[in-house]
Amino acid sequence: MSVDWFLVVSALVFCIGAGGVLTRRNPLVVLLCLELMLNAANIALIAFARMWGNVDGQIFAIVVMVVAACEVCIGLGLVVAIYRRRLPIDVDELRELQG
């Protein structure tokens, strides 16, 4: 099977993720979409690894998963903290760091 198909799937998933990040306001969904983007990247990495017959890409994919897990941990922790302080669960409302 040609690498193109894998890349098409990867691009589709990435675009869905990016679109979600840009359009959704719930931080949970934003995090979810971020995961989609990361996994899209993973698909591309593994596809290229298969194409070259080289395991480096797969190792990268595992590293990305670790990073994604960490990021989700922190992200969910923040969401829980926001919820506990009874702040709005909405990224547009949370803009205290405005310049």
Place this chain on the structure above:
Amino acid sequence: MQASAWLILLCPLIGCIVIGLGYRVWPARVVGALGTVAIAAAFVFAVNATLHLQDRAEDQRQVVYTAWDYAVTAGVDAKLSILVDPLSMFMALVVTGVSTLIHLYSIAYLGGDRGYARFFAYLNFFVFSMLLLVLAANFLLLIVGWAFVGAASYMLISFWYRRTTATSAGIKAFVINVLGDVGLVLGTFFIFKQSGTLDFLGTFAKAPQVFPKGSADITAGCLLLLVGAFAKSAQVPLHTWLPDAMEGPTPVSALIHAATMVTAGVYLIARMHPLFERAPAAADVGAIVGAATLLIAGTIGLVVTDLKRVIAYSTMSQIGYMIMGVSAGAYVAGLFHLMTHAFFKALLFMAAGSVISAMGGEQNLDKMGGFRKAMPFTYACFIVGGLALSGIPPFSGFFSKDEILLVMGEQGGWKWALYVAGYLGAFLTAIYTWRMIFRAFHGEAVEPARDLEDGHLYHPPAPFNPASGEEEDVEVGFPGPEHHIAERAMPMKAAMSLLAVLATIGGVVLIPKTTTWLDDFLEPSFRGSSVVANPDDTLLVIGLILGTVLGLLGVFVAYTIWVRRPGTSARWVERFSFLHRLFVNKWYFDELIDLLVVRPALWFGRWGQQTFERVFVNNALVGGPSGIVRAGSAAVRAAQSGFLRAYAALLLFGVVAVGLYFLIQSA
């Protein structure tokens, strides 16, 4: 001898530090004793060093001792070194000797003053600075000593710091003295530029090679040195601070503004004589300014009514003689006059202090009179000082003044004008001196004098500032809780008696055709001087007779005007009202300086503050860059919206744009 020479400097310094650090601890008695003993010890060491110096062969009598080097590299030789030679020892002896007596006098005179310890610490510091000035073996130390005495003078003039008149007089003195310091430093640069050494002896040795006679560098250098000398020695037109300096306590006037500091200019010219002889134009300027000063000060002295200011103008006038003398090559004569003047002028100031005490702080001659019976000792001191000042034989001033004028006459040419000016000045000197004495001691006895005759002291109803007349608190300022007059205070009496003796017999060191002690003593310092004094006998006799006659005539005129025919002076004031106005207003020098220097400086300062600083500095220099930064940061701040999704979009589009760019590039 080396130890003695350094101890001359160290004693006053240690005295100053000990008194200054312990001013809360030491009782007044200890402070006075410490201060006086420190200076007396310096005097003893100076005598010791001088005796050792005399033991040496004549051509070995210029010794330089170096304690350490500040910086000795190519082209600079900055050392802490002192020069022991007859000239510096002569000055050290005069300074420490007179200072010892004035310290003794101050013990009583300042008794009861709140700033007693402060006064003695300052006074010791002054003596240290003055000794540093005269003992310095290089330009660097000379400048340091020069600036130190200016600072000491400032502190002592403003000693009674609650008096605004005193503090402003101190500031005036300091500013004019700093002007002189600048002149001295710039002059040193001109000399150093050619000689390449800061050392005096090295510079003098090189002078004939590096300074062609009358060359631009040496003339400029010497003229700038003269600026320093004029400011320190109160010569026209930098003299206006000296009369104001009389705001200081009377011992300060006696020590600094009569006997020692103001003669530093004379010392400077005498010390730099190998340079001045290579710059005849500068030396002539010095001689002319000296002559002008002695006449101008003499005329002002005729009309001033403040007792201390009369003596101050007299000091200016006498220093005019000295500056004229040393500038024209009469080094020994000028220094001789410096010594005798230190004796009789310190004596006159001390006697004036006694009178002022008796008057309860009042210094106005108009309010004095008839103190002759009340204060016979002070009167006697005034007579001795007055006779010496007016140059009546055999008192000391007679010999020294005529010695200077003799050299003027001998050189002839246009210096005859200076000769005439000198004798005219001598006549004026006799008149204003005896005017002062007759007005204070003769005539009808005023209330303080009558009180004193009855055996008790006069106290003014309320303490007041003699300069402005306003009331003041007695905690800081004379007259303090007690008055001290010479008749009753032993230390004052002792100091004045000694000075009276010195003022009487001080002339014996250089009597024409009889003694040449001072000449012989100072000869090693002035060896190689191109000015050879070889007066002819006729001139000598004429000078001596002229001096005596003019002095006596002056006394007689003063006696006629102020004692025999009272009221004459009022008639003369009316007849010569123009001259009187000119003299009373001190030849309008204060106004002239105000117009030429002070007001332009103030205007420039205001312009700098209001126009230059506000418009140029604040708006353009400071406001410009800060405005740019502020505008830039406002633009950046607007991007920080806080919208997470906007950031994400920007990031995404940015990455896409970069990706597209590289794709297009590679295609």
